[in-house]
Amino acid sequence: MSNKQFLKRLFQAYYEERQDSIPAVDLMEHREFGFIPWEKPIMIRHMSFSNAQTFRDYLVKNSPMHVYSSGSLYMLPNIPDMSKKQYQGCDLIIDIDVDHFPTPCKVDHDKWYCKECEKTGKGMPPHKCPKCGGIKFDGLSWICSECLDAAKTEIKKLLYDFLIPDFGIQKDELHLAFSGHRGYHLKVQNEKIRSLTSEERREIVDYVSGHNLSYEALGLRERGNTIFGLLKDNIGWSHKIVTKIEYLLITYDNDQLRDVFTEFDLSTTVIDSLLKSKNYFLNVLSKNHNVWTMEGFGLANWKKFLDGIVHLISAEIDEPVTIDIHRLIRYPGSLHGKSGFKVQELTLDELDAFTPLNVNEPERDPIVFQSQNIQKIKISAIEVPPTTLKDETYGPYKKGEVVELPNHVAVFLLCKGVAQTV
Amino acid sequence: MGVTLDVIQRYPWLPSLKTYYADLASLNPGDFIEEIFSKYEDGVVEERILEIFNASFDNLEQISTSHEDDLGVYVYLITKILLFALGDRMITNRVANLYSKVNYSKLSQENVFNLYYICHDLGIDLLYNEDAWKFGVTIIKQQTQVKKTHFKLYYIDYLKLASSIKDEYRKLVNVPLEDGYVYILNKNLARLLQEYVRNKFLSENAPPEEEKSSMVKELLKNEEFERIYTTLKKTWEVKKEHFDYALKVDFETDKNISQLFPPCVKEILSKAQEGQNLAHTERLFIVWFLLSLEYPVDAVVDIFSTMPDFDREKTAYQVEFAKRKEYTPYKCETLKSYSLCRAKEYKDEICLEGYYSKTQDEQKKISHPLSYIKVKNYREQRKQRQEHYTKKKPEENQIEKTKLDHKINGKMSPQKEDG
Numbered sequence: 001m002s003n004k005q006f007l008k009r010l011f012q013a014y015y016e017e018r019q020d021s022i023p024a025v026d027l028m029e030h031r032e033f034g035f036i037p038w039e040k041p042i043m044i045r046h047m048s049f050s051n052a053q054t055f056r057d058y059l060v061k062n063s064p065m066h067v068y069s070s071g072s073l074y075m076l077p078n079i080p081d082m083s084k085k086q087y088q089g090c091d092l093i094i095d096i097d098v099d100h101f102p103t104p105c106k107v108d109h110d111k112w113y114c115k116e117c118e119k120t121g122k123g124m125p126p127h128k129c130p131k132c133g134g135i136k137f138d139g140l141s142w143i144c145s146e147c148l149d150a151a152k153t154e155i156k157k158l159l160y161d162f163l164i165p166d167f168g169i170q171k172d173e174l175h176l177a178f179s180g181h182r183g184y185h186l187k188v189q190n191e192k193i194r195s196l197t198s199e200e201r202r203e204i205v206d207y208v209s210g211h212n213l214s215y216e217a218l219g220l221r222e223r224g225n226t227i228f229g230l231l232k233d234n235i236g237w238s239h240k241i242v243t244k245i246e247y248l249l250i251t252y253d254n255d256q257l258r259d260v261f262t263e264f265d266l267s268t269t270v271i272d273s274l275l276k277s278k279n280y281f282l283n284v285l286s287k288n289h290n291v292w293t294m295e296g297f298g299l300a301n302w303k304k305f306l307d308g309i310v311h312l313i314s315a316e317i318d319e320p321v322t323i324d325i326h327r328l329i330r331y332p333g334s335l336h337g338k339s340g341f342k343v344q345e346l347t348l349d350e351l352d353a354f355t356p357l358n359v360n361e362p363e364r365d366p367i368v369f370q371s372q373n374i375q376k377i378k379i380s381a382i383e384v385p386p387t388t389l390k391d392e393t394y395g396p397y398k399k400g401e402v403v404e405l406p407n408h409v410a411v412f413l414l415c416k417g418v419a420q421t422v
Numbered sequence: 423m424g425v426t427l428d429v430i431q432r433y434p435w436l437p438s439l440k441t442y443y444a445d446l447a448s449l450n451p452g453d454f455i456e457e458i459f460s461k462y463e464d465g466v467v468e469e470r471i472l473e474i475f476n477a478s479f480d481n482l483e484q485i486s487t488s489h490e491d492d493l494g495v496y497v498y499l500i501t502k503i504l505l506f507a508l509g510d511r512m513i514t515n516r517v518a519n520l521y522s523k524v525n526y527s528k529l530s531q532e533n534v535f536n537l538y539y540i541c542h543d544l545g546i547d548l549l550y551n552e553d554a555w556k557f558g559v560t561i562i563k564q565q566t567q568v569k570k571t572h573f574k575l576y577y578i579d580y581l582k583l584a585s586s587i588k589d590e591y592r593k594l595v596n597v598p599l600e601d602g603y604v605y606i607l608n609k610n611l612a613r614l615l616q617e618y619v620r621n622k623f624l625s626e627n628a629p630p631e632e633e634k635s636s637m638v639k640e641l642l643k644n645e646e647f648e649r650i651y652t653t654l655k656k657t658w659e660v661k662k663e664h665f666d667y668a669l670k671v672d673f674e675t676d677k678n679i680s681q682l683f684p685p686c687v688k689e690i691l692s693k694a695q696e697g698q699n700l701a702h703t704e705r706l707f708i709v710w711f712l713l714s715l716e717y718p719v720d721a722v723v724d725i726f727s728t729m730p731d732f733d734r735e736k737t738a739y740q741v742e743f744a745k746r747k748e749y750t751p752y753k754c755e756t757l758k759s760y761s762l763c764r765a766k767e768y769k770d771e772i773c774l775e776g777y778y779s780k781t782q783d784e785q786k787k788i789s790h791p792l793s794y795i796k797v798k799n800y801r802e803q804r805k806q807r808q809e810h811y812t813k814k815k816p817e818e819n820q821i822e823k824t825k826l827d828h829k830i831n832g833k834m835s836p837q838k839e840d841g
Contacts, residue, residue, distance in 0.1 A: 167599070169602070195582075202758070203594040203595070213596065219560075231559055233558055236599055238558070
C-alpha cells in the first residue's frame with residue numbers, strides 16, 4: 001500500500017469515528033469550501049455545503065489531505081467565477097506561521113541544500129548561497145516545541161498587545177486555532193469588520209507589524225543640533241516604543257543590551273555611546289522629556305534603533321493572508337495532511353497552557369493518532385532530525401533505516417514525506 | 423435629539439434631508455425641477471447654480487456668498503441633477519472638490535454638538551465626552567502641552583473615511599488608537615468629513631445609458647433647466663481647451679512609452695484624465711516616475727492641469743524641485759502599502775506572475791514599476807520581432823532597448839533585470 005493510500009485510510013477512519021466533533025463554522029452555508037485530495041496536488045475549490053452533516057459526510061467519503069473554508073461569505077459560494085459569487089463580506093483572518101520567521105531552534109532541525117552547488121547548511125535558507133551565490137534551495141523544515149512556543153509568543157503579542165487593547169476586539173469575537181502544523185490561525189468575527197476592503201485590512205496589517213510607521217509623525221525630528229524623540233504619554237505606537245526601550249534598559253545588563261543592539265545593525269561606536277548614556281536616556285524617558293541628543297546618534301541612527309525596537313514589539317504575521325479577502329483557511333477539526341495533526345480550536349484561556357506536541361486532554365489534543373501500536377517504516381529522506389512527540393524523542397534517522405515507531409510518530413513522518421510504509 | 427433644520431440647510435448631503443424635506447423626497451427629478459423653477463421665478467436659482475459651476479470651473483475653493491436656506495438645499499439638489507445630466511466626470515470632480523472645500527471650512531468651525539450629530543446622522547460611530555480625553559502631549563520650547571479631544575472615532579469608520587486620503591500622518595499606524603477608537607481632533611474630523619462629501623458626489627451610480635438619455639431628455643423639457651444646461655456646456659467647452667492637450671504623456675523621443683506603463687501609473691493617469699483630485703502620494707509618485715523616464719518638466723506639469731486645485735506656477739516649481747533632487751519612484755511594496763497598486767484590478771499578468779529571469783533560471787516577481795516597463799518593453803519587442811521579422815532591422819530594436827535601459831537603470835538600485 002502506498003503512503004497516500006495508507007494515510008487516506010487513516011484519515012477516513014478519523015473522520016468516520018470523530019465526525020460529530022467536527023464543528024460547524026458560523027454561517028456555513030455562505031462559505032466556499034476547498035479540498036486537496038491525496039491523489040492529485042490540486043485544490044478543488046468553489047464547493048459549498050448547506051449544513052454540517054452534508055460536510056461531514058463529504059469528509060468521511062473523500063477524506064482529503066487538506067480541508068479549507070473561506071473567511072468570506074457569499075450568496076452563491078459554489079459559483080466558480082469569483083465576480084458572480086455575490087460577495088457579502090469577510091472575517092478578519094490572521095495567520096502566524098513559524099516558517100516565516102527565524103527561531104534559534106531552526107539551526108538544530110532545519111536544513112537547506114543549494115540547488116546549484118549542493119552546498120548544505122543548517123537553519124533557514126540564506127538569501128544567497130554563500131558558496132555559489134545561487135538563490136534556489138531545497139530543504140527540510142521541522143517542528144519542535146521551541147518553535148511552536150515562538151509562534152505562541154507571536155499570537156499572544158498579537159492578541160494582548162494589539163487586537164484586544166488597541167482594536168478593542170472582544171474575546172467572544174476571536175476564534176483561535178492551532179493550525180495543525182507550524183502555527184496558529186485567528187479569525188475575528190464581527191459584522192463591521194466583514195465590511196473592510198483589502199486596502200483597509202492592509203492598514204490593520206501595517207498597525208500590528210509596525211510597517212509604514214512614520215517616526216516623524218510620532219515626533220522624531222532634528223532642530224538645529226537637537227534631536228527630539230518620542231514621548232511615552234502619546235497613545236499608540238509612541239507609547240509602545242518608549243515603554244519597550246525603558247524595559248530593555250532597566251531589565252537587561254550591558255552585555256545583553258549589546259547583543260540586542262547589534263541585531264539592530266548599529267555600529268560598535270554607536271552602541272558604546274548608547275550604553276555610556278544609558279542612565280541619562282532612561283532619565284529622559286521616565287520624565288517624559290523628548291530631547292534625545294546623544295553622541296554618535298544622528299537621525300539615521302535613531303531610525304535604525306527605532307526600527308529594531310519596532311521589530312521586537314510587532315507581531316510576525318503572514319501579511320498576504322490577512323489582506324486577501326478570498327483566501328481559504330484550514331477548517332477547524334480537520335486534519336493537516338503534512339503532519340497528521342488536527343486543526344485544534346482553542347479558547348484564549350486555553351492558549352497559555354497549550355503545548356501542541358504534548359497535550360493530555362484528548363478533546364484538545366491535535367495528535368489524534370496517538371497509539372502505542374507499532375508501525376514499521378523506512379526512512380526515505382537523507383536525514384531526519386530528532387522528533388519529540390508526547391514527551392518522547394525519536395531519531396535522528398538516516399536514509400534507508402527501517403524503524404518501528406508508535407503509530408502517531410510513524411504517521412507524522414509519513415505525512416512529512418520523509419519515510420515510506422514497509 | 424439629532425441634526426436641526428439649520429444644520430441640514432448648511433449640509434444638505436446629510437441623510438436627514440429626507441426627513442426635513444419629506445415633501446420633495448417623493449417627487450421625481452423632473453417634477454422637482456418644475457416645482458422649484460416655478461416657485462422662484464426671478465432667475466435667482468439660475469444665478470446661484472451658475473455661481474457654483476463657474477467657481478468650480480475656475481478652481482476656486484470658496485463661493486463668495488453662502489446660502490443656508492431652503493433655496494440652498496434646492497440648489498444643491500439641482501446641482502446634482504445637472505451633474506447627472508451633463509455626465510462629465512471632470513465637471514463632477516471639480517464641483518465635488520469645491521463642495522468638499524466649502525464644507526471643510528464650515529465643518530472646521532462647527533461646534534462639538536453639531537459635529538457629533540452630523541456624524542451620528544451619517545451612521546458614524548463617534549464617541550463624545552464633555553470632559554475632553556487626554557491622548558498625549560507635545561513639547562514646544564520646553565513647554566508641555568496636553569493633547570485633548572472630545573471625540574473618539576471607531577477604527578473601522580476611521581479607515582473608511584480616511585482611506586482615500588493616502589497621507590502617512592493619517593495611516594492607522596500613526597494615529598492614537600485605543601480600545602477600538604481613534605482619538606481625533608475636531609479639524610481632523612472635519613477633514614475626514616470633507617472626503618465623505620467629495621465621495622458622495624463621485625460615488626453616484628449612473629443608470630444604463632439608454633435609461634439615462636431618456637431621463638435627460640425629460641429634464642431638458644424644462645426651459646430654465648435647459649438654458650442652464652446649455653450655458654454650462656458652452657462655458658465648459660471653452661474652459662476645457664486649456665487642458666485638452668494635458669494628458670498626452672508621450673514625448674517625442676519615445677512615442678509609445680505610455681503603452682508600457684504599469685497599472686498603478688495607468689490608474690493615476692486615468693484619474694487625472696477624469697479630473698479627479700489626486701492624493702499627495704499619487705502626485706509624488708507620478709512626478710517621480712515620469713521624471714525617471716526623462717519626461718520634460720512641462721509635460722509632467724500638464725498632467726496636473728486637469729486637477730481641481732491646479733496652479734501651474736506652483737506645480738512647475740514643485741516638479742522642477744523633484745527633478746533636481748532626482749527622487750526614485752516608489753517600489754511595488756511601498757505602492758501596495760499606500761494602496762496604489764492596481765495589479766489585481768487590471769489583472770496584469772506581468773505584475774501578478776512576474777517574469778522569467780534567464781540568468782537566475784526562475785520566475786521572478788516585479789518589485790519596481792520601472793522594472794515593469796523594462797520587462798514589458800522586452801516582451802513587446804519580442805512580439806514585434808516575431809510578427810514583423812522581415813520588416814524591421816534588428817539594430818533599431820536594440821537601439822530602442824538600450825535607450826530605455828539606460829534611463830531605467832540610472833534610476834534604480836542595481837539588480838539583474840533580463841526580462
